[in-house]
Amino acid sequence: xxxxxxxxxxxxxxxxxxxxxxxxxxxxxxxxxxxxxxxxxxxxxxxxxxxxxxxxxxxxxxxxxxxxxxxxxxxxxxxxxxxxxxxxxxxxxxxxxxxxxxxxxxxxxxxxxxxxxxxxxxxxxxxxxxxxxxxxxxxxxxxxxxxxxxxxxxxxxxxxxxxxxxxxxxxxxxxxxxxxxxxxxxxxxxxxxxxxxxxxxxxxxxxxxxxxxxxxxxxxxxxxxxxxxxxxx
Amino acid sequence: xxxxxxxxxxxxxxxxxxxxxxxxxxxxxxxxxxxxxxxxxxxxxxxxxxxxxxxxxxxxxxxxxxxxxxxxxxxxxxxxxxxxxxxxxxxxxxxxxxxxxxxxxxxxxxxxxxxxxxxxxxxxxxxxxxxxxxxxxxxxxxxxxxxxxxxxxxxxxxxxxxxxxxxxxxxxxxxxxxxxxxxxxxxxxxxxxxxxxxxxxxxxxxxxxxxxxxxxxxxxxxxxxxxxxxxxxxxxxxxxxxxxxxxxxxxxxxxxxxxxxxxxxxxxxxxxxxxx
Numbered sequence: 001x002x003x004x005x006x007x008x009x010x011x012x013x014x015x016x017x018x019x020x021x022x023x024x025x026x027x028x029x030x031x032x033x034x035x036x037x038x039x040x041x042x043x044x045x046x047x048x049x050x051x052x053x054x055x056x057x058x059x060x061x062x063x064x065x066x067x068x069x070x071x072x073x074x075x076x077x078x079x080x081x082x083x084x085x086x087x088x089x090x091x092x093x094x095x096x097x098x099x100x101x102x103x104x105x106x107x108x109x110x111x112x113x114x115x116x117x118x119x120x121x122x123x124x125x126x127x128x129x130x131x132x133x134x135x136x137x138x139x140x141x142x143x144x145x146x147x148x149x150x151x152x153x154x155x156x157x158x159x160x161x162x163x164x165x166x167x168x169x170x171x172x173x174x175x176x177x178x179x180x181x182x183x184x185x186x187x188x189x190x191x192x193x194x195x196x197x198x199x200x201x202x203x204x205x206x207x208x209x210x211x212x213x214x215x216x217x218x219x220x221x222x223x224x225x226x227x228x229x230x231x232x233x
Numbered sequence: 234x235x236x237x238x239x240x241x242x243x244x245x246x247x248x249x250x251x252x253x254x255x256x257x258x259x260x261x262x263x264x265x266x267x268x269x270x271x272x273x274x275x276x277x278x279x280x281x282x283x284x285x286x287x288x289x290x291x292x293x294x295x296x297x298x299x300x301x302x303x304x305x306x307x308x309x310x311x312x313x314x315x316x317x318x319x320x321x322x323x324x325x326x327x328x329x330x331x332x333x334x335x336x337x338x339x340x341x342x343x344x345x346x347x348x349x350x351x352x353x354x355x356x357x358x359x360x361x362x363x364x365x366x367x368x369x370x371x372x373x374x375x376x377x378x379x380x381x382x383x384x385x386x387x388x389x390x391x392x393x394x395x396x397x398x399x400x401x402x403x404x405x406x407x408x409x410x411x412x413x414x415x416x417x418x419x420x421x422x423x424x425x426x427x428x429x430x431x432x433x434x435x436x437x438x439x440x441x442x443x444x445x446x447x448x449x450x451x452x453x454x455x456x457x458x459x460x461x462x463x464x465x466x467x468x469x470x471x472x473x474x475x476x477x478x479x480x481x482x483x484x485x486x487x488x489x490x491x492x493x494x495x496x497x498x499x500x501x502x503x504x505x506x507x508x509x
Binding site for chain 2: 020
């Protein structure tokens with residue numbers, strides 16, 4: 001019995017340390033993004049969970065730990081401007097669902113562009129309504145068209161919305177195996193790649209070791225239009 | 234140090250106390266270190282971080298001989314605000330003053346304060362401290378300090394734990410100051426700087442020092458900052474945990490989390506047994 005207790009205490013210590021590392025990772029990521037001129041939106045949004053968050057309710061004990069971390073970033077001048085609309089955002093999301101289609105914690109990095117403009121005040125409601133995090137769960141293929149049949153390694157996928165997300169013009173992203181991000185230098189590479197994606201660069205460079213190169217088939221079924229060709233041997 | 238200044242009295246709240254203790258511990262250590270390996274590169278990091286807002290680039294030469302005076306918790310004579318630290322730097326060529334307002338877990342100590350005569354609104358902590366800084370007169374328990382450096386070389390540094398610039402807090406200080414002093418020749422936006430505690434850690438890591446006693450001071454300060462969580466991300470410690478707790482890190486655990494836990498334990502009765 002003593003060993004059982006010890007193991008559980010070890011798990012708790014591990015989780016404390018894991019969340020501490022997650023916090024450091026996002027702090028560092030945001031600091032690097034701010035050097036590139038991107039700030040979190042909302043500006044004072046130091047909380048990572050939005051309304052889909054942690055509960056302290058005795059009846060909601062399955063939500064006593066964070067399952068998903070979602071952050072969104074705009075250009076600093078867009079945050080400062082009086083304009084109430086936007087048409088392009090960077091987002092980063094760390095999926096910690098036990099039911100994730102991935103076998104490891106995955107940092108989803110991407111850029112979403114709207115056809116026209118989207119409400120600046122309302123955009124984060126999109127997040128709390130789980131539009132994005134649900135994409136890692138294979139139940140949203142009703143949203144999509146032209147289902148993609150996986151062939152080989154694809155690094156960046158482009159999401160084309162169906163009617164339910166008709167205002168989204170383009171949604172490009174890549175998946176990083178979070179456990180392989182070993183230090184701030186790796187984060188710098190990721191930030192450079194995100195900014196390149198934002199700027200529609202033709203070439204996006206990122207350490208291939210970081211990239212999740214095996215997209216779960218069940219997830220791929222819900223995605224379409226790869227924009228990066230297979231790696232050539 | 235904080236105790237010497239009466240900052241640990243019973244009336245002080247625990248958050249404020251922690252803030253003052255952290256500030257005194259960190260800056261006392263920096264004070265004991267050689268400027269070229271401590272405070273000078275840190276201030277260069279501050280100027281670099283805020284470069285876009287500065288009137289012109291500022292880079293302090295670490296090889297120059299700097300005379301640096303630290304005054305903890307001086308009281309501004311004009312408005313009466315008490316910043317955490319006043320740093321006065323002088324070399325043969327130039328003088329700078331940096332007032333530090335440090336935050337750990339709290340935000341700015343704003344209050345509502347209207348001057349009945351002029352009907353001007355005061356009370357924003359950073360704006361008030363900037364007024365005190367421009368007036369250039371401070372008091373401590375045993376002396377009065379008159380700032381000698383040019384007003385264009387005076388800076389107010391907001392030191393927080395935020396990972397990025399707390400724009401709302403800085404903007405509200407700028408707004409209140411500009412409302413009260415629309416004709417001011419000194420643009421507060423170019424003198425109100427921000428940085429976080431983690432940058433002190435980053436600077437110290439960049440400047441190793443093997444000489445006694447500076448090595449010990451530096452290492453102690455790095456440890457203190459790490460203990461407070463002010464460090465850069467250095468990966469997830471899964472491997473370290475695997476080495477430390479062999480009995481813990483098993484792939485099975487994660488299967489256990491996915492499956493029904495009690496069914497899993499029934500199927501794996503030896504799961505909690507220690508491995509040798």
